[in-house]
Amino acid sequence: MAFRPLHDRILVRRIEVDEKTAGGIIIPDTAKEKPQEGExxxxxxxxxxxxxxxxPLDVKVGDRILFGKWSGTEIKLNGEDLLIMKESDVLGVIELIDKMWKAA
Incomplete structure (x- = not known):
């Protein structure tokens, strides 16, 4: 099934974070927060x-974004948990450092 957002809405897939801290401590599922980063x-x-x-929107398909903790509406589409949100819920676009250095 395909989905096409209307107006200034976007469909976002959360990007899961590591289950370990930098020090090697494993974080249990009950202590995890939902990721605030997505594609x-x-x-x-x-x-x-x-x-x-x-x-036109400032974000495009493939952008890696940062959004607020309670942003968007959670939906299940083709068995996958996704978010629908307005572009105004996006806090910013995450750009890779390599891209930034090449542009300078």
Whole structure:
């Protein structure tokens, strides 16, 4: 089944974090928090402004993003847990350091 978000909504897959700390301590499932990092897997065309002009989204499919702890609506699609959220719920796009150094 395919899913196409409308307006300024995006479909996000959470990126799981390591189960161990840097010191090697294993974190039990009961103490884990849901990850606040994800990958955009689908994006709507954008929202319309007051004059009716389409304002494209700043995020695109494949972007790795950071979002708030309680952002979005959890859904299950094709057996996978995903989030639908508005672009305004996105705190920022995570860029790899290698890309940043090459651009400089």
């Amino acid at each position: 955009v897997i689908a994006a709507g065309p954008g929202a319309r402004d007051d004059s009716g002009q389409l304002q």
